[in-house]
Amino acid sequence: MKTPTIKINGRCIGSNEPPYIIAELSANHNGNIETAKAIIREAKLAGADAVKLQTYTADTITLKSDGPDFQIRGGLWDGRTLYDLYREAHMPWDWHRPLFEFARSLDITIFSSPFDKTAIDLLEDLNTPAYKIASFEAIDLPLIRYAASTGKPLIISTGMADAEEISEAISAAQEGGCTELAILHCVSGYPAPAADYNLHTISDMRKRFGLVTGLSDHTLDNTTAITSVALGASIIEKHVTLDRNNGGPDDSFSLQPAELAALCRDTKTAWSALGSIDYGRKSSEVGNVQFRRSLYFVKALKAGSVITEDCIRSVRPGFGASPKMLDRILGCTVTRDVLINTPVLLDELDFG
Structure with missing residues (x-):
């Protein structure tokens, strides 16, 4: 109308x-x-x-x-x-x-x-x-x-x-x-x-x-x-x-x-x-996306190691994989050596 x-x-x-x-x-x-x-x-x-x-x-x-x-x-x-x-x-x-x-x-x-x-x-x-x-x-x-x-x-x-x-x-x-x-x-x-x-x-x-x-x-x-x-x-x-x-x-x-x-x-x-109905990300939010939660390694792992619950945590900032991926990531192996306090990256995991 x-x-x-x-x-x-x-x-x-x-x-x-x-x-x-x-x-x-x-x-x-x-x-x-x-x-x-x-x-x-x-x-x-x-x-x-x-x-x-x-x-x-x-x-x-x-x-x-x-x-x-x-x-x-x-x-x-x-x-x-x-x-x-x-x-x-x-x-x-x-x-x-x-x-x-x-x-x-x-x-x-x-x-x-x-x-x-x-x-x-x-x-x-x-x-x-x-x-x-x-x-x-x-x-x-x-x-x-x-x-x-x-x-x-x-x-x-x-x-x-x-x-x-x-x-x-x-x-x-x-x-x-x-x-x-x-x-x-x-x-x-x-x-x-x-x-x-x-x-x-x-x-x-x-x-x-x-x-x-x-x-x-x-x-x-x-x-x-x-x-x-x-x-x-x-x-x-x-x-x-x-x-x-x-x-x-x-x-x-x-x-x-x-x-x-x-x-x-x-x-x-x-x-x-x-304004209008809008569920999208707003311009004032863009710079803060990095401070959302993501998955980080809390232990150093060697290539081929299996990821267990005590290896990763959901923390801020947001440079790692989304926390919603946690259940899929548990049990995977890492394809390279990883350092403690580094982000979990999906392209560095073997999902079998």
């Missing part, structure tokens, strides 16, 4: 390629466009493939209400209204063009998560190379269809979605015209404990849906993301900040630049280590 791939901005993404690392900027700009630019710069320096924005306003994502339905209870944002949280966290729309231009000047891919049709229209005007549908929007099938209708590659995060809802989101994307689709296993907790991730789900998603599959990771370190590569994750998305202690809405569960650099390095190492 053909291995599924997608391509974003010329970069092929799939199981036969190194993991595609997305640095999620989210709300970590903390209201300062220069902070946003600094995060993009650090993402490039760390080796990320892409940086991702979020395109919404408080009015495009929720309603201005302090009613009980719109109050956040518990968790990281306890006591806030949805409107106030998103008003603080959103990225002004007039920042998008300068940030897209800045990322392109650094040669790092930039795209965004749209949260309504007007956001898609804005991003189309900026010629975004791809779209990411956030987990909370994965059930908004009209939004998915509209994003898919652009013909751009589409990544759908699946936090909170069950298998049926994931299938519906995939169908909506494909019905909308998307031909390059990826899905991300995700746990929509902020932060999320590693034990909630059940990473074996990634392997099942790959088989069940037949798409490029990755991980949107909200744990506090890189262990979960690196492990996911061994189970087939081709895309890794992590929130990134300049300083986890900056006090912004998403700072506390985001990677700092050095941690992002480690993620880029270590996921690629993990992918490289997977």
Whole structure:
């Protein structure tokens, strides 16, 4: 079966390629466009493939209400209204063009998560190379269809979605015209404990849906993301900040630049280590073959002498006959004089 791939901005993404690392900027700009630019710069320096924005306003994502339905209870944002949280966290729309231009000047891919049709229209005007549908929007099938209708590659995060809802989101994307689709296993907790991730789900998603599959990771370190590569994750998305202690809405569960650099390095190492099924001798082993065990004479023998058990031993190094030949060699005679501590050589034996 053909291995599924997608391509974003010329970069092929799939199981036969190194993991595609997305640095999620989210709300970590903390209201300062220069902070946003600094995060993009650090993402490039760390080796990320892409940086991702979020395109919404408080009015495009929720309603201005302090009613009980719109109050956040518990968790990281306890006591806030949805409107106030998103008003603080959103990225002004007039920042998008300068940030897209800045990322392109650094040669790092930039795209965004749209949260309504007007956001898609804005991003189309900026010629975004791809779209990411956030987990909370994965059930908004009209939004998915509209994003898919652009013909751009589409990544759908699946936090909170069950298998049926994931299938519906995939169908909506494909019905909308998307031909390059990826899905991300995700746990929509902020932060999320590693034990909630059940990473074996990634392997099942790959088989069940037949798409490029990755991980949107909200744990506090890189262990979960690196492990996911061994189970087939081709895309890794992590929130990134300049300083986890900056006090912004998403700072506390985001990677700092050095941690992002480690993620880029270590996921690629993990992918490289997977390789292919290969029982052959590896290049790094060649020089050590000589140190395997082999048969050596532990007594000096005259030509014509019979080889008995007390004459030879299996020892290191490996210049003599293989130890598996021991039973055949016992009872043979030597065809020349042999010295103690010399290798047993098959062409110097008479097997009768």
